[in-house]
Amino acid sequence: MTDLPAPLAEIRDDFLSFGERDRLQLLLEFSNELPALPERYREHPELLERVEECQSPVYLFVEVSPEGRVDVHATAPAEAPTTRGFASILVQGLSGLNAAAVLAVPDDFPLQLGLTAAVSPLRLNGMSGMLWRIKRQVGEKSAA
Amino acid sequence: MTVAFDPAEKFQAYAHPERLVSTAWLEAHLGTPGLVVVESDEDVLLYETGHIPGAVKVDWHTELNDPVVRDYVDGAGFARLMSAKGIARDTTVVIYGDRSNWWASYALWVFTLFGHADVRLLDGGRDRWVAEGRPLTTEAPAPIAVDYPVVERDDHGVRAFKEDVLAHFGKPLIDVRSLEEYTGERTHMPSYPQEGALRGGHIPTAASVPWSRAANDDGTFRSADELSAIYRDEAGIDDADDVVTYCRIGERSSHTWFVLAHLLGVPRVRNYDGSWTEWGSAVRVPIAVGAEPGAAPGR
Numbered sequence A: 001m002t003d004l005p006a007p008l009a010e011i012r013d014d015f016l017s018f019g020e021r022d023r024l025q026l027l028l029e030f031s032n033e034l035p036a037l038p039e040r041y042r043e044h045p046e047l048l049e050r051v052e053e054c055q056s057p058v059y060l061f062v063e064v065s066p067e068g069r070v071d072v073h074a075t076a077p078a079e080a081p082t083t084r085g086f087a088s089i090l091v092q093g094l095s096g097l098n099a100a101a102v103l104a105v106p107d108d109f110p111l112q113l114g115l116t117a118a119v120s121p122l123r124l125n126g127m128s129g130m131l132w133r134i135k136r137q138v139g140e141k142s143a144a
Numbered sequence B: 001m002t003v004a005f006d007p008a009e010k011f012q013a014y015a016h017p018e019r020l021v022s023t024a025w026l027e028a029h030l031g032t033p034g035l036v037v038v039e040s041d042e043d044v045l046l047y048e049t050g051h052i053p054g055a056v057k058v059d060w061h062t063e064l065n066d067p068v069v070r071d072y073v074d075g076a077g078f079a080r081l082m083s084a085k086g087i088a089r090d091t092t093v094v095i096y097g098d099r100s101n102w103w104a105s106y107a108l109w110v111f112t113l114f115g116h117a118d119v120r121l122l123d124g125g126r127d128r129w130v131a132e133g134r135p136l137t138t139e140a141p142a143p144i145a146v147d148y149p150v151v152e153r154d155d156h157g158v159r160a161f162k163e164d165v166l167a168h169f170g171k172p173l174i175d176v177r178s179l180e181e182y183t184g185e186r187t188h189m190p191s192y193p194q195e196g197a198l199r200g201g202h203i204p205t206a207a208s209v210p211w212s213r214a215a216n217d218d219g220t221f222r223s224a225d226e227l228s229a230i231y232r233d234e235a236g237i238d239d240a241d242d243v244v245t246y247c248r249i250g251e252r253s254s255h256t257w258f259v260l261a262h263l264l265g266v267p268r269v270r271n272y273d274g275s276w277t278e279w280g281s282a283v284r285v286p287i288a289v290g291a292e293p294g295a296a297p298g299r
Helices: A006-016 A020-032 A081-094 A099-103 A109-113 A121-143 B023-029 B060-064 B075-084 B099-113 B125-131 B162-166 B179-183 B224-234 B252-263 B275-279
Strands: A059-064 A070-075 B035-039 B092-096 B119-122 B173-175 B242-246 B268-272
Touching: A006 A020, A006 A081, A006 A109, A020 A081, A059 A121, A070 A081, A070 A099, A070 A121, A081 A121, A099 A121, A109 A121, B023 B125, B035 B099, B060 B099, B092 B099, B092 B125, B099 B119, B099 B125, B099 B252, B119 B125, B162 B242, B162 B268, B162 B275, B173 B252, B224 B252, B242 B252, B242 B275, B252 B268
Parallel strands: B035 B092, B092 B119, B173 B242, B242 B268
Antiparallel strands: A059 A070
8 A cells, every 4th residue: 555645644544543423523524624716716617627426516626836736626515515525635635745746646545534334435436536537637737 | 193294285186195295394393292304315424514403314325224235224223223213113204305305215215115104205305495494403313212113124015126127027117317327328437437337228128217307496396297297198107007116226216216106106116226236237137228228138
């Protein structure tokens, strides 16, 4: 198993330190903490990529600075708190990393949070879809 | 002890009007002895963000499904669950949920497997309740455990297995998924594995009637006349028919099962909960692709 970047490892360890019920509570906290989209994307929805793997309308956008710093922005509706929680974990866990570190995040990170019993596989697939799309955007934007 | 039925005029045209309650009725009856409100959602956290005051949560994934075998809990497990939620055998249960009541219908169907007599749906589900600005709370209820008898699950009446479907050709089958799923187009999402089925398409002879046709935009059920036009006139279902519904994992088809069984009163309707995730991965079962139902396979 590839080592996770420190912020993601911390999030994973937080989840795994709890029992199943409290893990959901933590996910709800992440959901409530999803940062609002920066103004510039609110006015330009065409810049956002829809995460087709999620049944709820989830959109994300990835910035890679000339120095290779990654910032992830995402939006998901309040009535889809689980999906919002997953988006928030990725936004908080990946933003600020460099591109190489994001690309090295293992694809099975969503399965490492200890949520497979509490959350249906379809939902976790949605998070895998988000991660995959973020990595793809980082790859495209850091190659340019 | 049964709580009085909702006399709303819309419901009177349905075959079993006692299976529905309106949001107004429910708000007026919250706290009535003998009534337990259950929220059942697709989103496992939605209840925690705010729910109808006093409502308990039933999670389809962790509470209704067996944790190991792809099946539902057994009689003892269901009795434990009901007891913990404060539901007695004669309790009136009103279920509501997100996504136009998909999971609420599914939960109602599972309650039916255990023969719970008085179980109703909230017409319009969670979205309508929220849209109408009715009360929500994050305060967790503390149900008092009650006795619920151990009743063995009866899979004969409203549940179909793969073998039942194989023996069903010639009788109506309703595929309630989206048209893309029915035709088999949705097997090759770009760079992403299809969820849970190895083949795309539908069960031969199945009519495509997406679940959403039974619902209005606000999530309430269409009127009895509209439903009759869709399922009787268009899909050709006869009141004497033996119907099987299916979708991907059995939740959307529970919605259509509810419509056929309780709103239109078709006497024999079974939900094939294995649905496409089973059929589309099973070895040597017949599959049809494209927009046509396809012919029944020879025996």
